[in-house]
Amino acid sequence: MNSKAKLFGHPIHQMLIVFPLGLLATSLVFDIVYQATGNGRWADIAYVMIAAGIIGGLVSAVFGLIDWLAIPAGTRAKRIGALHGIGNVVVVGLFAISWALRYHNPVVPGIAPFILSILGVLLALVTGWLGGELVDRLAIGVDDGAHVNAPSSLSGRPASETAPIRRDVIVHRT
16 A cells, blocks of 8 residues: 655655654663663753654654554554554653653653653564555555566656566575
8 A cells, every 4th residue: 555645656654664763763872871871861861862852753653643544444454554653642641751760860861751651662672563464464665566676666667667677586485
């Protein structure tokens, strides 16, 4: 099923989601370094990364919602998409609470924000897997007729357009 929100032929949601996932997960790495060293600079960096990750997650969610609304009702994809989206809203919420608890003293965040960040990253692993299920198993956001010799999305031609078969490329299906 094609994505409804695209940029240069590719789903915007899939392009954007890497930023909040990377920022939020990496903020936990900096929190761990802070916990190990006691150096507040690491906690301060995590604080800023969480803010950027929350903003990125909210922007990405808009495009995910647009795509989810286009999925046919009563399908497994619609149910998985709902779990994926709701789970990611919870992830952003956990990090938003973590960020708010740090607000008055970001260099000494305490244990509660750290635990919320751990929970957020663990849930993001689950919701990320659900997103992969949507794309890889249920073909959500994949061009109809996509194949290994499909023309470039920038060509303006449909993915299903038949390309000349190259004899030097052998594709094995398992």
